[in-house]
Amino acid sequence: MYRSHTYLLLGLISVALVACDSYEQDEFVPEVVVESYLVAGEPLPEVRVSVTAPISSRYTFENFGVEGANVIVNLLGEEGGVEESYSFVEESRGVYLPAEESAVVQPLRRYALEVRVPDRNDVVRSQTLVPGHFEMDTVSGDTIVYQSAVQLEARITNSIYPGRKSYYLFTIEAEDTLNYGLTPFYADIIDEDDGMSKSDLVRNSSGITNENDFTRHGDGTLSLKLPWIGIAFYGPNTIIANAIDDNLYDFKRSQMGGSSSPGEMDNLLDHVENGRGVFGSMVRDQLTVFIAEPEE
Amino acid sequence: MGAAQGAHGQAQQQSSISGYVRDAESGETLIMATVVVEGTTIGTAANNSGYYMLTALQPGSYVFIATYIGYQPLRKEIELAPGEEARVDFALLPEGVMLEEVVVSAEADEEEERTRIGTTRMSTRQILQMPAILEADVFRSLQLLPGIKSSSDFSSGLYVRGGGPDQTLIMLDRTTVYNPTHVFGFFSTFNPDALKDVQVYKGGYPARYGGRLGSVIDVYNKDGNRQQMAGRLSIGLLASRASIEGPVGPGSFMLALRRSTMEPLLAALRETEEGIPDKFYFYDLNGKLNIDAGKNDRFSLTFYGGSDRLGIVPAEDLSIQMMYGNRTGSLNWTHIFSNRLFSNFTFTGSRYFSFPKFKFGGTNYDQQNQVFDFSAKADIEYVPNGRHAIEAGVWAGNLILKYSETFDESAEFSSRIASQYASAYVQETWRPTYHWMIQGGVRANAFSEGGFVRLEPRFSIERRQNERLRFQAAYGRYYQFLTLITNEVFSGMDVWLTTADGVPPAWGDQFILGVKTALGKAYRLDAEVYYRTMEDLFELDPNLGNVSGSDYEDLFRFGDGYAYGFELMLEKGIGRLNGFAGYTYGNSRRRFAGYNEGRFYPPKYDRTHEINAVANYDLSRRWRVTAVYSYATGQAYTRALGRTQYEDPFTSNPADEIINGRVNASRLPAYHRLDVGFTNMGRFLGLGDYELQLQVINVYNRRNTWFYTFDFEENPVRRETVSMLPIVPNISFTLTF
Numbered sequence A: 001m002y003r004s005h006t007y008l009l010l011g012l013i014s015v016a017l018v019a020c021d022s023y024e025q026d027e028f029v030p031e032v033v034v035e036s037y038l039v040a041g042e043p044l045p046e047v048r049v050s051v052t053a054p055i056s057s058r059y060t061f062e063n064f065g066v067e068g069a070n071v072i073v074n075l076l077g078e079e080g081g082v083e084e085s086y087s088f089v090e091e092s093r094g095v096y097l098p099a100e101e102s103a104v105v106q107p108l109r110r111y112a113l114e115v116r117v118p119d120r121n122d123v124v125r126s127q128t129l130v131p132g133h134f135e136m137d138t139v140s141g142d143t144i145v146y147q148s149a150v151q152l153e154a155r156i157t158n159s160i161y162p163g164r165k166s167y168y169l170f171t172i173e174a175e176d177t178l179n180y181g182l183t184p185f186y187a188d189i190i191d192e193d194d195g196m197s198k199s200d201l202v203r204n205s206s207g208i209t210n211e212n213d214f215t216r217h218g219d220g221t222l223s224l225k226l227p228w229i230g231i232a233f234y235g236p237n238t239i240i241a242n243a244i245d246d247n248l249y250d251f252k253r254s255q256m257g258g259s260s261s262p263g264e265m266d267n268l269l270d271h272v273e274n275g276r277g278v279f280g281s282m283v284r285d286q287l288t289v290f291i292a293e294p295e296e
Numbered sequence B: 001m002g003a004a005q006g007a008h009g010q011a012q013q014q015s016s017i018s019g020y021v022r023d024a025e026s027g028e029t030l031i032m033a034t035v036v037v038e039g040t041t042i043g044t045a046a047n048n049s050g051y052y053m054l055t056a057l058q059p060g061s062y063v064f065i066a067t068y069i070g071y072q073p074l075r076k077e078i079e080l081a082p083g084e085e086a087r088v089d090f091a092l093l094p095e096g097v098m099l100e101e102v103v104v105s106a107e108a109d110e111e112e113e114r115t116r117i118g119t120t121r122m123s124t125r126q127i128l129q130m131p132a133i134l135e136a137d138v139f140r141s142l143q144l145l146p147g148i149k150s151s152s153d154f155s156s157g158l159y160v161r162g163g164g165p166d167q168t169l170i171m172l173d174r175t176t177v178y179n180p181t182h183v184f185g186f187f188s189t190f191n192p193d194a195l196k197d198v199q200v201y202k203g204g205y206p207a208r209y210g211g212r213l214g215s216v217i218d219v220y221n222k223d224g225n226r227q228q229m230a231g232r233l234s235i236g237l238l239a240s241r242a243s244i245e246g247p248v249g250p251g252s253f254m255l256a257l258r259r260s261t262m263e264p265l266l267a268a269l270r271e272t273e274e275g276i277p278d279k280f281y282f283y284d285l286n287g288k289l290n291i292d293a294g295k296n297d298r299f300s301l302t303f304y305g306g307s308d309r310l311g312i313v314p315a316e317d318l319s320i321q322m323m324y325g326n327r328t329g330s331l332n333w334t335h336i337f338s339n340r341l342f343s344n345f346t347f348t349g350s351r352y353f354s355f356p357k358f359k360f361g362g363t364n365y366d367q368q369n370q371v372f373d374f375s376a377k378a379d380i381e382y383v384p385n386g387r388h389a390i391e392a393g394v395w396a397g398n399l400i401l402k403y404s405e406t407f408d409e410s411a412e413f414s415s416r417i418a419s420q421y422a423s424a425y426v427q428e429t430w431r432p433t434y435h436w437m438i439q440g441g442v443r444a445n446a447f448s449e450g451g452f453v454r455l456e457p458r459f460s461i462e463r464r465q466n467e468r469l470r471f472q473a474a475y476g477r478y479y480q481f482l483t484l485i486t487n488e489v490f491s492g493m494d495v496w497l498t499t500a501d502g503v504p505p506a507w508g509d510q511f512i513l514g515v516k517t518a519l520g521k522a523y524r525l526d527a528e529v530y531y532r533t534m535e536d537l538f539e540l541d542p543n544l545g546n547v548s549g550s551d552y553e554d555l556f557r558f559g560d561g562y563a564y565g566f567e568l569m570l571e572k573g574i575g576r577l578n579g580f581a582g583y584t585y586g587n588s589r590r591r592f593a594g595y596n597e598g599r600f601y602p603p604k605y606d607r608t609h610e611i612n613a614v615a616n617y618d619l620s621r622r623w624r625v626t627a628v629y630s631y632a633t634g635q636a637y638t639r640a641l642g643r644t645q646y647e648d649p650f651t652s653n654p655a656d657e658i659i660n661g662r663v664n665a666s667r668l669p670a671y672h673r674l675d676v677g678f679t680n681m682g683r684f685l686g687l688g689d690y691e692l693q694l695q696v697i698n699v700y701n702r703r704n705t706w707f708y709t710f711d712f713e714e715n716p717v718r719r720e721t722v723s724m725l726p727i728v729p730n731i732s733f734t735l736t737f
Helices: A002-018 A184-189 A246-256 B124-129 B138-142 B263-272
Strands: A032-039 A047-051 A070-076 A082-092 A095-098 A110-116 A124-129 A136-138 A143-145 A153-157 A167-174 A203-205 A221-225 A235-244 A276-292 B015-023 B034-037 B043-045 B051-057 B060-067 B074-080 B085-087 B090-092 B119-122 B168-172 B195-201 B215-221 B230-236 B239-248 B251-260 B279-292 B297-315 B318-336 B341-354 B357-360 B363-385 B388-407 B410-433 B436-447 B452-466 B469-480 B482-487 B490-498 B506-519 B523-540 B556-572 B577-592 B609-618 B623-632 B640-646 B655-660 B671-684 B688-697 B705-711 B718-723 B728-736
Touching (some): A047 A110, A124 A246, A136 A235, A136 A276, A153 A235, A184 B318, A235 A246, A246 A276, A276 B640, B051 B060, B060 B090, B074 B090, B119 B124, B119 B138, B124 B138, B124 B195, B138 B195, B318 B490, B341 B490
Parallel strands (some): A032 A276, A143 A276, B015 B085
Antiparallel strands (some): A047 A095, A070 A082, A070 A110, A110 A124, A167 A203, A167 A235, A235 A276, B015 B051, B034 B060, B119 B195, B195 B215, B230 B239, B230 B728, B239 B251, B251 B279, B279 B297, B297 B318, B318 B341, B318 B357, B341 B363, B357 B363, B363 B388, B523 B556, B688 B728
16 A cells, blocks of 8 residues: 555655656847937937846946947938938947037938947837927916925926827936035935945936826816925925926836836836837936925 | 443433533633443544534433543433433543542543644643743744645745645634734734634545645634633743633633733844844734523634734834734634534634835835625534444635735825635535445535635545544545745745635645554554645736736636655653654745746745654652654755846946756755753642743754845855754743633
């Protein structure tokens, strides 16, 4: 009887082990990284081209920037054909500037990036559709007392993005960090010993909002109160509203989200063929407000 | 005894016997106790109410033996007249209590239900004896069983046979518990002093349960001592417990309170450390009232209330307030129609709530998250004869999930899902001969949110080769209409979501083969192989951006998966040295569209090999030593292969990106740990019996790796290891009176 037990157990173990599949860890392979942010109404921006570095390497962009790349940005027509083609020249290692400075990014137009890197056969490609134009104004005045009853409120005309609602990112940039100090929350969390300094807080970004987060008015405009947490410095601050394209939306949301397991971050979502990175576009408007320190 | 030989022979003049099996000292019913006719193969197991039914017996003289693990078997001679429906209750004495006239020779318990495929149980005594991280814990004890894994030292979450925590149905006194955690997942919510029984269906669970893809943990509170007033006080490093139970009218009651007692420690730490909470405590209260309204009717009212609260001001203009917990209640009526027909009717109510509030830099963020589940269920068991047993039941309820987020005083997201659900099942157990047991059943589920109706067939077959050897096989299909958004290190903000239009229920098939053996009088050796599929898995998209105005189905990502494994468990249930050792070989895989290039990957908690061993040794009447050893393949993690950097136009600093390899394709170093505990027992100042427990967790201070982080302030980037628990001493004192 005990022999039959043994055979049975061995049989069960065998079934389990035979069913084993393999899922091996892959190895590091350098990939081309492209980065460029088109802003509607502004000249074509630089395109940065680099390769990924092994995790154990000392990293500087200069060390991993790609020399001798052939960089082209095409303005596409409605049918997808090339309407205009803009070539780029290498300004420094890995940094490419438009050969002609006169080209201006147009809203609601599609641009295509093509990068050819020496010794690589695959062309790195990406496309972006630039969001539609919008304007921003403030309805809460030019000066606001920090954490007072009157909160910074921005009013915008809605940007258009074909096929979906508009997504926005707000950036708040302190204009005078020499003469004005940090707001209490940031003053307390800043830890110079831990590598965090005031300069890290000069430009703050909100999470992604969409037009459903705004109050919609009868004239079609939208308004949104900006949370106090976005204000890191007293004094003059520039509020920049950015309507972003799909590439930036995916890039930023994957930067902010990802795995819920501790210590793990998923790879960022990108739309780059034969490489990685971001070829994004946005349209933006800005205004300046003065954040006054509340009286004691 | 001649009557017993042909017990299931003729239909006319047949007799039957039924009744409760109880603890002789407390009157507690003993769930799944076994009653057999001595010298025959006729027997049965008590149900979840501790009630057994043996029917179709020929008139005559019988000797019945009732057994239950940890108790002395009890034999009774009964004369059954033609057509008699005898009501015979058994009162078993716990081991260690001597009463010569009823003691029979102890043998390895042949618990019918415990030997069912995919099933295991753990006694509360075992849970209380094990070395514990600060506090005895039910789920942490269950994590030692083959096929049940933990995610880390910091989590009491149960990962059963490749399934996540939401794939296990957790019930307390027949009521669903939606967040069974304390201390944000570090401990489970169940106070071991209040518990009578913990049943674990790791897979292939029977038709009377449903609603989860994987497994069931069915927990029952004590009824309360029917004989005398009794109490228990326990003081530990983390929490203290008090319970009282006793007879009341024609019934009994039980009340058990547990509360954390960390305030003095926190106050002392606040003197020297920053970031220590101003407020942090948890409590739970279990209660049960039983009324025996005649010999055929019993009513019980049970409730549970527990909550965790945290208040902390870690920095200027930054405050965090957390409050989460559960409330459950049930009213149960057990009615015995006859010796052949047993019934149970239950009304249940369950509420889970979580109200985190954050205030940072003048901006408020609040969450309001609640689950309400009110249901009614009815179950009957009909035993027409010794070869057939039929179970059937219905369960219907109203499930309300309310969730809202407020950011900066503006409603960001608000959702209220109210879904009615109903299920019905029927199951027949057929024993054509002593050697064969065939069980078939079907469960029908309806879920109004999305309008889904699904059928779940269940089937199992058992070949009992002899008294010591059983071969088993089972198949079942399972559907799940809920999914859980949780974080393995922080369960205080768990959110449940349901199916809906465009979000179909997850489903899966389970196939199990098993062999159960008894080796001699003391040892049992069980082995099972399982394979299960998981289809239409739906979980919150981890890369959700801004969801305002999004369609419900856009919140999810959809995928599939499978798991297979082999489990071996050797158990020694009696003797000075007792305990168990388990080995698990397991593989679990998931796949989601657009993730990991569409490849299957192991979830983080996947462990290929796992060994757990628990040993208790009675050094003397006053001293016991307990040791627990655990070994497991390192958990899966995603290895960082490369890096790059972006000139992020929205922030002051460049954004670093780690380039990951295949998802969870690497393994952390192997996990292993040894815990040892000593228990001193005796009388305490004539007040009662005491137990002083001195325990050391992680005796050799193994710094098991929890996860890696990367410090981008360093160049090259520095990988840092975050470790799990170091060596932790524990002491507790328990007085039972």
